[in-house]
Amino acid sequence: MKKEYAVIGLGRFGGSICRALSEEGLEVMAIDIDEDKVNEFANVASHAVVGDTTDETVLKSLGIRNFDHVIVAIGDNIQASILTTLILKELGVRDITVKATNDYHEKVLSKIGADRIVHPERDMGRRIAHKIVSNNVLDYLELSEEHSIVEIVANERIHGNSIMDLDIRAKYGINIVAVKRNKDIIVSPQANEVIRKNDIMIVIGADTDINRFEKRLMGD
Numbered sequence: 001m002k003k004e005y006a007v008i009g010l011g012r013f014g015g016s017i018c019r020a021l022s023e024e025g026l027e028v029m030a031i032d033i034d035e036d037k038v039n040e041f042a043n044v045a046s047h048a049v050v051g052d053t054t055d056e057t058v059l060k061s062l063g064i065r066n067f068d069h070v071i072v073a074i075g076d077n078i079q080a081s082i083l084t085t086l087i088l089k090e091l092g093v094r095d096i097t098v099k100a101t102n103d104y105h106e107k108v109l110s111k112i113g114a115d116r117i118v119h120p121e122r123d124m125g126r127r128i129a130h131k132i133v134s135n136n137v138l139d140y141l142e143l144s145e146e147h148s149i150v151e152i153v154a155n156e157r158i159h160g161n162s163i164m165d166l167d168i169r170a171k172y173g174i175n176i177v178a179v180k181r182n183k184d185i186i187v188s189p190q191a192n193e194v195i196r197k198n199d200i201m202i203v204i205g206a207d208t209d210i211n212r213f214e215k216r217l218m219g220d
């Protein structure tokens, strides 16, 4: 059976999740306290309903516990977000993802048992900061507080060197897990793979070690 999703809060974030899930052909119920927002999603979601999700009877009447995954995307009203999450937990919803607005919000959400907490503004801010700081970094994914996967563009300083020549693992303690070259992707490249200018190296490792490697590219 197809999974069923419910999205609570149809701001920019919740709205885009709702659209993306619908585009995947999935069943989505869109819920918001604001009737105009709900009308906007009437043709996007499988069902769009007006309701205040801080009211337990509303969530019960929607049969919320039968949904496989509920996404709480109430942003500014932290109290409503926390209360909604708490009720969803109490009603026994299996999988709850909640958007956190700040660290305090995130802490409370994790205490009350949200299964997944996302912090899109903070994460996007960090990603953009990374790209601004280093011209060579195209994208980055934080794995933990100290480890990341980063896409780094090879420049002329390392063009023509093999992975072995660069001695990346021993010198920097990081690994190149793949190399994107035009439309090709070389997964788990061998040590004798020669890096060319404009290759995109996908590296994994500790942030401090990745930074040292980025500096090598910049010639420091």
Ligand code: ATP
Pocket: 008, 009, 010, 011, 012, 013, 014, 031, 032, 033, 034, 037, 051, 052, 053, 054, 073, 074, 075, 076, 077, 080
């Ligand atoms: P964006 O994702 O656009 O940045 P945001 O983080 O500013 O949005 P808000 O606009 O604060 O998010 O809230 C998102 C939606 O949540 C709004 O459309 C709002 O009407 C809805 N919302 C707020 N409180 C409740 C509630 N108690 N029950 C249901 N929906 C609610």
